[in-house]
Amino acid sequence: MIKRTSDFYALNAIAYLVVGILAVLAVFPFLVLTVNSFASEHEIINEGYKFWPKEFSSGAYDMIFKNPQRIIRVYELTIFITVVGTAVSLFLSSMAAFVLSRKELRYRNALAFFLYFTQLFNGGLVPYYLLLSRNLHLSNSILVLLLVPMFSVMNILIMRNYMANSIPAAILESATIDGLTEPGCYARIVLPLSTPVLASIGLFTALGYWNDWWTPMMFIQKEALYPLQYTLYQLLASVNFSAQMVNNAPTVNLPKETLKLAMTVVATGPIILVYPFVQRYFVKGITMGAVKG
Amino acid sequence: MFAPVALYFIIFAYVPMAGIVVAFKEYNYRGGIFGSPWIGFENFKFFFGSGKAVQVTVNTLLYNVVFLAAYSFFSILVAILISEMTGRWFKKVSQTILFLPYFISWVTVSAFVYNIFNFEYGLVNTFLKSIGSEPINIYSNPSWWYFILPLFYIWKWVGFGSVLYLATISGIDQECYEAATIDGANAFQKIWYVTLPLIRPTIVILVLLGVGRIMRGEFDMFYQLIGNNGFLMDATDIIDTLVFRSLVGSQDFGMASAAGLYQSVLCFVILMVVNAFVRRYDESQALF
Numbered sequence: 412m413i414k415r416t417s418d419f420y421a422l423n424a425i426a427y428l429v430v431g432i433l434a435v436l437a438v439f440p441f442l443v444l445t446v447n448s449f450a451s452e453h454e455i456i457n458e459g460y461k462f463w464p465k466e467f468s469s470g471a472y473d474m475i476f477k478n479p480q481r482i483i484r485v486y487e488l489t490i491f492i493t494v495v496g497t498a499v500s501l502f503l504s505s506m507a508a509f510v511l512s513r514k515e516l517r518y519r520n521a522l523a524f525f526l527y528f529t530q531l532f533n534g535g536l537v538p539y540y541l542l543l544s545r546n547l548h549l550s551n552s553i554l555v556l557l558l559v560p561m562f563s564v565m566n567i568l569i570m571r572n573y574m575a576n577s578i579p580a581a582i583l584e585s586a587t588i589d590g591l592t593e594p595g596c597y598a599r600i601v602l603p604l605s606t607p608v609l610a611s612i613g614l615f616t617a618l619g620y621w622n623d624w625w626t627p628m629m630f631i632q633k634e635a636l637y638p639l640q641y642t643l644y645q646l647l648a649s650v651n652f653s654a655q656m657v658n659n660a661p662t663v664n665l666p667k668e669t670l671k672l673a674m675t676v677v678a679t680g681p682i683i684l685v686y687p688f689v690q691r692y693f694v695k696g697i698t699m700g701a702v703k704g
Numbered sequence: 705m706f707a708p709v710a711l712y713f714i715i716f717a718y719v720p721m722a723g724i725v726v727a728f729k730e731y732n733y734r735g736g737i738f739g740s741p742w743i744g745f746e747n748f749k750f751f752f753g754s755g756k757a758v759q760v761t762v763n764t765l766l767y768n769v770v771f772l773a774a775y776s777f778f779s780i781l782v783a784i785l786i787s788e789m790t791g792r793w794f795k796k797v798s799q800t801i802l803f804l805p806y807f808i809s810w811v812t813v814s815a816f817v818y819n820i821f822n823f824e825y826g827l828v829n830t831f832l833k834s835i836g837s838e839p840i841n842i843y844s845n846p847s848w849w850y851f852i853l854p855l856f857y858i859w860k861w862v863g864f865g866s867v868l869y870l871a872t873i874s875g876i877d878q879e880c881y882e883a884a885t886i887d888g889a890n891a892f893q894k895i896w897y898v899t900l901p902l903i904r905p906t907i908v909i910l911v912l913l914g915v916g917r918i919m920r921g922e923f924d925m926f927y928q929l930i931g932n933n934g935f936l937m938d939a940t941d942i943i944d945t946l947v948f949r950s951l952v953g954s955q956d957f958g959m960a961s962a963a964g965l966y967q968s969v970l971c972f973v974i975l976m977v978v979n980a981f982v983r984r985y986d987e988s989q990a991l992f
Contacts, residue, residue, distance in 0.1 A: 535964025538723025629777030
């Protein structure tokens with residue numbers, strides 16, 4: 412047993428203090444924003460935002476939930492994109508990763524480099540944008556929201572490493588001898604054995620879809636196709652848009668300051684509620700990515 | 705089974721790669737990427753001649769150097785301190801909290817910044833007024849952003865970074881620490897003489913990888929926190945925001961594609977150099 416001496420206590424005191432302060436700074440903006448979204452509008456207009464307002468009011472939330480159809484539709488769209496995009500992405504990425512993990516395949520390193528090269532060099536934004544919008548006519552379609560964030564080379568390579576290192580080659584060998592085809596090996600052996608990596612990568616992909624505001628900004632002009640984060644962005648940028656969101660004509664007594672904050676809470680709240688349950692998968696995923704196979 | 709992914713990367717990565725020729729053309733809608741007339745290096749002459757090239761390169765480089773240094777320092781610090789903590793509950797809760805900002809989009813962060821720094825109603829100005837000081841207008845004064853941007857960068861990424869370093873620290877053999885204790889090292893000496901040297905390979909690799917991305921800006925952050933603010937433009941314009949603004953805002957395809965190709969080539973060259981260094985340091989960690 413290690414003897415606990417004064418330096419041990421000193422170090423722990425410093426650790427608690429420094430990490431404690433950083434943790435407080437990390438949650439501070441969340442707390443302030445949530446508290447202020449419940450402040451009364453005229454107190455903000457007269458005195459500004461405070462750590463703790465004197466008057467509380469749920470005016471902004473009343474306004475949002477009085478006519479929630481628009482927000483529900485935005486949520487539906489975002490959930491649809493996230494679920495469908497993640498499912499397709501995981502399915503196709505894991506197939507590609509399986510191919511790359513097969514040591515029997517002669518050109519697997521060339522194929523891996525074919526993917527990896529896109530990380531080293533790219534054509535830049537202009538050709539990408541022109542290709543998608545002018546040549547492929549993907550603008551203003553739900554397809555572009557699904558396709559742009561779909562694949563990540565790093566994720567495919569992480570899956571490949573996991574499959575190559577954690578699944579004994581002997582299992583696949585004996586299965587092949589027993590007459591299982593390659594797609595059979597993938598579906599019946601590799602996929603079930605890869606659930607830890609699939610869970611982590613799937614959640615990273617889902618987070619990417621959920622937080623994506625770049626794709627709609629570049630390619631979507633139709634309001635009906637605005638996902639959650641882009642809607643929030645529009646709303647923070649213009650008050651008229653927020654009035655529209657709650658189906659109200661812009662009026663003088665629209666609580667525009669608190670409405671911005673309340674919409675941020677409504678848009679961000681769910682992810683914070685889900686976060687504690689999925690955090691460990693992310694931590695695992697980061698660690699997997701860090702260990703290069 | 706590889707085909708769908710291969711097809712995707714051909715269309716979404718390799719065709720645009722061929723599309724870099726657009727930087728040497730005068731783009732028009734009818735001709736498209738491949739049918740527009742060639743104009744040689746005109747776009748580049750314009751980009752470098754306008755003085756923009758130097759400005760955005762310097763900005764991108766300086767911000768990223770500060771980001772990388774601050775991010776690495778705080779990630780390592782937090783990882784070491786968390787690993788030294790004895791209270792399990794506090795350890796877990798603080799890690800969870802520090803990792804939370806990673807999950808939040810920059811759009812939400814821009815709402816935070818608005819809430820805190822907005823001139824009329826922001827928290828900072830309310831506080832300054834309440835103690836009788838003059839309110840400050842952060843959105844028209846570039847010098848504040850030299851602190852605010854790194855601050856929010858660290859805020860967003862330190863949880864992520866500390867997870868990376870913590871994974872390495874938890875892999876250190878406990879016998880090293882026991883041996884150091886027997887030799888009379890105190891807790892601080894153990895960090896300096898055991899932990900830090902043992903995570904040095906990870907630090908070197910992660911910093912080098914960061915250097916490899918040094919010409920790629922954090923577009924999301926700059927765009928969401930600053931947007932098209934004219935007051936802050938000179939101090940906060942990075943290559944990525946310039947490309948975006950020229951493309952979507954002013955539809956200046958020449959400028960946008962020249963700046964974009966300049967960035968891609970610069971990134972590629974830097975990555976090659978960095979990889980050569982990584983290879984010399986630890987061959988198994990080389991990128992390719």
